[in-house]
Every structure is written in C-alpha cells, then in structure tokens.
Amino acid sequence: MQRDVGSLPLAPALRARLVAAGFQTAQELLDTGPCGLSKEIGISKEEALEALQVVRQECHSDATQTAGAPGTSRKCTALELLEQEQAQGFIITFCSALDNILGGGVQLTKITEICGEPGVGKTQLCMQLAVDVQIPECFGGLAGEAVFIDTEGSFMVDRVVDVATACVQHCQLIAEAHQEEDHLKALETFSLESILSHIYYFRCRDYIELLAQVYLLPDFLSEHSKVRLVVIDGIAFPFRHDFEDLSLRTRLLNGLAQQLIIIANDHKAAVVLTNQMTTRIGQSQSTLVPALGESWGHAATVRLIFHWDNNQRLATLYKSPSQKESTIPYHITPHGFRDVQPPAVTQNPEGTELNPRKRPRREEEK
C-alpha cells in the first residue's frame, strides 16, 4: 500500500504526470478515486478508472506475496526443495551410462545444453528424449508430452517412428515379464500413434520466429499442461549469421535464456537446447568450443559435450551443479540412443519398484 507511484506498471506518460502532480504512494491514488484523479491530472474518467484498476491489482498481488500465499510465492526452505527434488522424475535417455553421469537422467526445471560437432548425435538424443518423456509412470517414465522447436530442419519423422517403435517394444517386453495389470492398461494408450501425436513440432526459420515462439510458449504450455519437455534443436543456427550487432545478439540470447528458465520452473518442464561447435583461433592452435560465446555458457545449468575419439562417440558432462565431470561412451543404433555394451544386470523378476524399465539388453548389431 505504501508502494511508490514511480514503480507502478502504468504507461510512462501517465506515470510522469502523476509524479509531477505530487502523488507519492499507491494508497494516495486509491484514496483519491477516479473522478478526483481525472480532475487533477486532466485525463478522462475511463483512463483514470483503468489506471486505478492496475494499481489495485498490483497492490493485491503484493499483499498476497508478503502474506506468504502458497503457489504465487517463490520462497521455500531448502528442506522443501530437497523433498521436491527427490520426488521429481527424470527423463531417461535409454543409455544407462549417460543417465548415471547425469544423476538419473535429464532433470526437470533445469536447462540442459548439448554441444557437439556435426553428425555426433545431438538431434538423435533430442528425438530419443521426446519419445522417452512419454513413457507411462508405471514403467518409470513421466507420462508427459514434448514440444520440439526445430531451427535446422533435421527432425526426421521416420527416425522418430523407429525410436518410438523400439520404445513401445521395450515396454511390452517388460509388461510380459512382470504381468501386472496397470502395466497392461498403460500399454493400451502407449502406442506409436499416441507418441507421435504428443510431440508438438514447430519449425522456426529465423531468429524472429524463434523469439516469437518462445514468447508464445507460456500460453501454449498452460493449454497443454502435460508437456514436460521443451527441446530447441539448434539454438545457435539462427543466431550465427546475419548478425552485425553482436551486443543485440547477446541481449536477445540472454532474454531467451531468462524466459526459458521461467518456463522450466513454472511448468515443471525440462528444457533441452542443442548448440554447435565453433573454432576459436588461438595464437598457435585452434580449439573447438561451444558456439554463441562465453556469456551464453552461463545460461544452461547442465552442459554436455558430445565428441569423437577415433570411432567411438563420447559424452562428457562439462558443467553440472550436482554431478562430477566424467566421460562415457555411447552408441546410436537403429533403435535410438543406447549404451555401448549391455550393462551387467541380473534377471530381476520381483522388486520392480526401483527400476521397472531395466532389463538385460540384447546386443544390437550394426
């Protein structure tokens, strides 16, 4: 109620007039009433009423925040956060080594960035995650939906069909092994068709379409509340050419990062971005570094770098607040993203609560 007039979200011209007329706090405005305001400032009664409504809404939301109403307030204790984090699910990648170094999989409410050379498998992982987020809860998944924003045009529906078919088969094998009722019930709705219908695809051709889409994303996510994954495949591509003004680029990227963090938190979704590598020319040699500059490195919470070592693809966890840096090998098979060799898992007919999705993997050839 004692809020300063200059801080209210009114039109700037109106604000300037109120301050010039001598109003100091929001309470004063509310006490004056619309007719008094219109006479003193020289605006119409309707405009005065509109302004007062804005002021009243602002003060109301301020009051609920100080009263500590749940949901709108962003304060909570670390214990509450710990409970939330432990109850939260992860999006698995079907490569158990990668899930392990990530601490369980791709985390919700965080931004994960995947950098890598061309052809190393970034888009493959994104397509795998878009399918994996939809795995039903009884199989250890999140039963969510996915938004796929494509700026490079590398999304191939046929490949997603392959990956989704393999995932459905995997779940069917688990259901056969364990024969529980909710497994079979979940399988009825978990089919190739339903997986594909719940991947929402946007093709953004330049950075303006990308900016516009991210502005519209909160409304879209409110309508489709089951979305748990937002993938932006190729955040670097639209920003890497046609930008003479680098400071504009930095500002736009920072704005994007902030909006994505808000989206990730508000809608409890995981945001996955893929980035390109660029050559940094040093004095004597050049190295490959993630594109978009140093300041962009702060945007993501978790950073994975994919690279080659002779013929083996490797994934390195480069930045993470909770896991230590490590490198693991992975494979891309006709069924999608997988481990290099089958992990040594023993047959586990009972006790499925811990890891219902794990079963001994057959070695895929090719």
Place this chain on the structure above:
Amino acid sequence: MAPKKLRRARLSQELCERLSRYQITTCQDFLCLSLLDLMKVTGQSYRNVQKLLCKVSLACAPKMQTAYEMKVRRAVNPSSAFLSTSLHGLDKVLHGGVPCGSLTEITSPPGCGKTQFCIMMSVLATLPVSMGGLDGAVIYIDTESAFSAERLVEIAGNRFPAYFDSDEKLFSMTRSIYLYRELTCGSVLKRIKSLEEEIISKKVKLIIIDSVASVVRKEFDTKLQGNLTERSNFLARGASLLKYLAEEFSIPVILTNQITTWLSNGLAIQADLVSPADDLCLSEGASGGGKRESGSVTAALGNTWSHSVNTRLILQYHDLPTRQILVAKSPVAPFSAFFYTVEKSGFVLQETDSE
C-alpha cells in the same frame, strides 16, 4: 523473405504510426526491444505491452504440427519423400534415397565422380514417378563448367534403355534440365534468391549446385583476417535460403564439396579417408595439440557448413577402378560403405558380402 511489417500484425493504425516515428516498422524491430523500451515507445502499461507482444508474436510464429500429422502426410505420398538413387544398397540404407526437404552433400577428392553422380541424379529426377523419379525439372547450377550434355544423354540411354528408346524422349528429358553457369559467390547467391519463382513456374523437383567449394575457396582465403567470418556468413546465408526452398517445396537439394587434409602445421595435401569419423573431426588446425599426427581429412568449407547440411555422402578411391561411397552423416542411416565403379550408365554398385 523481407521482415513482416507491423501493419500486417493487426496492430491499430495509430499505434503503427506512433512506432514508425521511432523507426520501428517491422515485427523484427518490435520483438528485438526489451519490455521497458516497448513501454516507452508505445506509451502503454506493462500488461498492455505484454498483450501487444503476444499479438505480434502470433503474427510471426510458425504453425504447430504434431509428429503424427507429419507422418500421415508423408505416408499419403511416400514416393515424394525421397528421390531414389537407383543404387539399391544405398537406397535401402538411406530409407529410400536422397531425402526431400533437406540438404544433401556429396564430397570427395577430385575425380572421384561427384559431377557424374550429379548428372545421374538429374536424369533420375526427370523420370516418371512409377520408375522412381520425381517427374519434374532440374535446376543445375554449375560453377566449374564441368557439366557435359553428351554425358547426360549417354547415361540416360545406357541406364534406362527401355524408357529412352527414342530420340524424342531423350530430348524432352534434356529440355527439363536448366543449366546455369555462375562463377562468383555473389552471383551464386543471387541465383539462389531467384530460384523461388523458377521452381514454381518450371515445376522443378531437384536443385543441384556443383560445386559450392570451388567458388567459395576461389574468393575467400581463410588465412587473411576477416575472411573466415565473411565466408561463414555467406555459407550460412546460402544454406538457410536453400533449406527454405527445400522445405517449402519438399524437394531434394544436392551440393558438392571438396576434401582437404590438414597436417598439424597447416599444409593441405591429398589423403585417403580412413573412416567417416575422421571426416567429422573438423578442425582448421590441430585441436588438442597433436591428437592426430598423421593428418586428419576434413571436408572443406568448415564447421558452420557441416552443421548446415543434413546428409553427407563421401566418395573416395579404393583400388582403381573401384571406388567407395560412404554414408558419413545422416539422421536416418548409420555408417555404411559401398563399392562402385563408374560406367557408361553412370554409377554401378558392386554387390559385396561385406555389406
């Protein structure tokens, strides 16, 4: 693709006039401003500005489709999703052939057969759909003056003797291949920009650019300062224009590139490829100091370009006359290699049991 004017975003007339006083006339300018700047220029409250932002974004944002709708659309017209290369093993691995709607790159040392491949694909694109073609015209942008019409007719006559049984059919095939000779980067870019109208009027189903590398490397010497960024800009702009055309009209685009080898002190010589992984380790110089002593082979044109193409096929020498074609980068295919020879009828795959 000029940026959209604000008038077409359904903003009110007086608002557009007010914004034009601040030199904000397109959606691009509008979306690049921060919220506080927008409040200042529009003179509206915070909430109203957010609503305006949503309105302008709606005018610019792409349409949503689900993956299922995309699959159904492809299933309705399966033959239009790929252009078959008529090389059976290669088609199988690529799930049908050269994909429509994305960029495919053919890269090789000189003399391996890039231009032959391009000529063969031109013939295939003009074939009717029942024979695996796209029944359309071809735009061939030639920067090396390597295209030979006689060779085109020879390949057509020998590969499909049953179809091209009369001169009349051969001539009508050659009439639907439009050849453009461009010798500088600027003219190539200009030509690509003009393609949109040509594709509609001539019913084009395939675009070939042979070769991107030769014209770019003639003009940009990467050792000179500033040339690297200019080259990347040119390539990125060309790539995004071509991608737009490929997706908008759902046609394949084939580009050719060259191979270079970089030793650790920067000399470029010719070398044989060992495996596709070597190709994908790109570095303009040695990265990591000496990890690759024997010299890594890379496709020319650098990093940005390699990110832009979706599929990459590499041709290389094996034991003459046999050569090898490798699938190095593809969203749908794993690494594969096939042996082939170049005959009168174009490429002929050799059936080996190593496949």
